[in-house]
Amino acid sequence: MLEVADIASPTVSPDGRSVAFRMERASVARNTYDTAWYVQGLGDPSPRRVADGGVPLRDSAGESLPPKVVWSPDSRWIFYRALVDGKIAVWRAAADGSSAQPITHDAADVRDFTLGDNGRVLRYSVGATREQVRVAERAEYDQGIHIDESVPIGQGLFRSGFVGGRMATQRFSKVWFDRLPLLADVPDRWTEIDLATGEGKTIEASAISSAPLPTPGKAGVDGDAWKSVREPHGNRVAWLTRTGDRGDQQQRPDVLLSALPRAHASRAVRCLSALCTGKAITAIQWRPGHDEALFTVTDPRRGLAQSILQWNVQTGDVHEVVSGGGLINGGRDPSWNCGVSAEALVCVTATADRPPRVESVDLESGKRRVLFDPNAALARDMSAVAPARLLQWQDKQGQWFSGQFYSARRGSDRPTPLFVTYYSCPGFVRGGVGDEWPLASLAQAGISALCINRRPGYTMDAVKRYGQGMAAVEGAVDRLARDGEIDRARVGMGGLSFGAEVTMWTLTNSHLLAAASVATPVLSPFYYVIGSIKGKAFRKGLRNLWGLGSPAETPQRWRALSPTFQLERIRAPVLFQHAEQEYMYALDYEIPLIREHRADLYVFPNEPHQKFQPRHKLAVYNRNLDWFRFWLQGYEDDDPAKAEQYVRWRAMRERLKSARSR
Structure with a gap:
């Protein structure tokens, strides 16, 4: 599960005959990730490995960034950024796999790049030198x-x-x-390299700037600007704007699809079909050489399953190209686009229990063809051991929810324990947001597992926001217990970020949970003190997102939201597994719990918000599996290396028994 192959950035060549994509796979043995670029003819049975992709670049939260790849106009080469030997450079690889070499040799890391003059020059930007x-x-x-x-x-x-x-x-x-x-604020410095001679020269940033996209408002488009895309080799623009009554939400709830119907049109047309109104549209792109805009619907009622549709901006006709039970896009993020040519899409597809693979989709017929499936063996194992099914239910207020449910293998007719994680569950679900809870492994071990998608939007009132999450968990437990599938007395829960907040809220405001596992800190006075160094921006965020001032200014609100003031209401044991960058934010409520033998804390060095080092992720997976098997099944692994953790956990169990008997 940890060493699953992820695929990103499928990009079709200008001649429409081939696709380039990058594959990334963790190596626990070397505690790193291997990446490689592949090129595959759309009619070929398998891809060619054309280049090493280097070390994956990540954002500051730990997530892998989408790799940028650009084809040469003659479809003979791909250009990409790669971190190799401690240097981020632009590389060029032959599409036939015959060669790959760095094109830039700068003392600074490359920030961005583009091709110009019909592919004759490479332009790239850097900041401060290494x-x-x-x-x-x-x-x-x-x-x-x-x-x-x-x-x-x-x-x-x-x-x-x-x-x-x-x-x-x-x-x-x-x-x-x-x-x-440090020195990230150093302005971009642009260089142009002649690809025939290798000669470089400094250029102004204005030399690579494209014409700004017209704003949707000037084209008569309603709503708040969200996404826009210009037609390749043309001047038409398509927009997604947010519309509707914002109410208590951070953003307006609806999405409007609009576009300029002709190259020099000044007024946009709207997509008015029932297929594009009232839908959760998350991505747009143009079909090259056609009057059609392609848009992706990510349906929250179907567990974030995706469909791709075509809208003819001249005639207004809309029809569905492809639909599936999971992601059909450009990688792990639901907003990433498939690669596209005039005739076909090339997408990364994945469902809750089927890991990523590359497929082509004919834009006229919708016919799908698997091009590359590096995870076929894992897919077979998942199907045999822990198949997932879409679960849909309503809470007591009638709000609907969806999630991916992994039914445990049963050794008897007795209902199984249940583990729940809450936040977002698109595509191939490894362990919820952050990939920390091995859902399939839990199911294989006899603990049913459920990954719940939060409702669309972001409710600004934190009490209501957390209450929605807890109501989703309560509704799912009621549904599964009523169906005889799970034992409501043996429910565990875990989460990261917003999922951690909902887990802690459920711990302190219900009797649902028998055990919990939390990956990131939540609101506390320590969180406020450390974060307040950021000044006005931090205080504004606290006020807007949680309705909080300082603990002295809004004491009642702090008592309602922070577990620091509700320790006596935490009745279940908690496992905290935090990143070193964040753990101190939570010590004011975690240390008292640890001292009272009600919690266990592990901190992972040099990790950001989402842990990414393979050995750390494996340790988190294994400990979460051990934790919930101990508390929900009474099971202890006989591995001598784990003896110490069970000594602590048994002491915690005795302390909790004693507290409940008083």
Whole structure:
């Protein structure tokens, strides 16, 4: 499960005959990830490996970034960014697999690139050099790091986070708790390389700037701007805008699809078909050489299953091209697009129990063909051992929810325990958001598992937001217990980020849970003190998203939202497995629980919000499996290496029994 092959960025060649994509796979033995670029003819039985993809680049939260790949106009080469030997450069690989080499040899890491002059030149941007960044890091190490609103206190201050494949010193960006390396504010410096001669020259950023897209409002489009895309080799633009009454939501709830019908049109047309109104449209792109915009619907009622449809902007006709039970897109993120040519889509497809593979889809007939399936063996195992099924239900208020349910193997007619994780469950579900709870392994071990999708939108009132999550869990437990599938007295829950918040809320506001596992900190006075170093931006975020001022300003609200003030209401044992960058935010409520033998805490060095090091992820998987088997089944693994954890957990169990008897 951990070493599943992920596929990203399928991109069709200009001649429409081939597709390039990158495959990424974890290696626990080497605690790293292997990536490779492949090219496959759309009629060929298998792909060619054309180049090493280097170390995957990640955002500051730990998620793998979508790799950018650009074809040469003659379809003979692919260009891509790769981190190899500590340097981020632009590489060029022959589509026939005969060669791959770096094109840039800059002292700084490449930030972005593009081809120009019909593929004759490469233009790329860089910031500060690698040596300048290291010198800046060492200088503040020697002189002392001045603490201001940009410094992420609560983690190691010197080279404590992975940036560009190495341990680097970080600073807060302007976006919440996102992080950047030192000197990230150095402006872009652009260089142009003649691909025939290899000669380079400095150019102005204006030389690569494309004409700005017209704003939807100027084209007569209603709503708040969200997404836009220009027609390849043309001037038409398609938009997604958010419309409807915002109410208590962060964003307006509906999506409007509009486009300019002709190259020089000044007014947009709207998609008015029932197939594109009132739908959860999440992505758009143009069909090359045609009057059709392709759009993706990610249906929350169908467990975030996707469909791709075509809208003819001239005639208004809409028809479905393809629909499935999971993701049909460009990788793990539901918003990523398939590759597209005039005749076909090339997509990464995945369902809850079928890992990613590459498929082509004929745009006229909708016929699907599997091009590459690197996870075929795992798919067979999942089908045999832990098949998933879509579960749909309503809570007591009539709100609907969906999730992916993995029914446990039963050794008797007795209902099984249940593990629940809440947040988002698109595509191939490994362990909920963050991939921390091995759902299939839990089911194989006799614990049914359910991954619940939150409702669309983001409710601004935190009490209502958390209450919706808890109501979803209550409704699912009621449904499954009523059907005789699970034992409501043996329910566990885990979550990361918003899922962690809902887990802690459910712990403190219900009697549903027999055990819990939480991957990230939630609101607490420590969280406030550490975060307040960011100043006004942090305080504004707290006020907008949680209705909180400081603990002194809004004490009642803090008592309602933070577990720090509700420790006596936590009746189930809690396993905390945190990233080093975040764990200190939670110590004011976790230390009392640990001292009272009500919780266990593990911290993973050098990890961000979402842990990504393969050995750490394996340790998290195994410990969560052990934890819930212990509390929900009374099972202990006889591995001597695990003896110490069971000593602690047995002591916790005795303490909880004693507390309940009083």
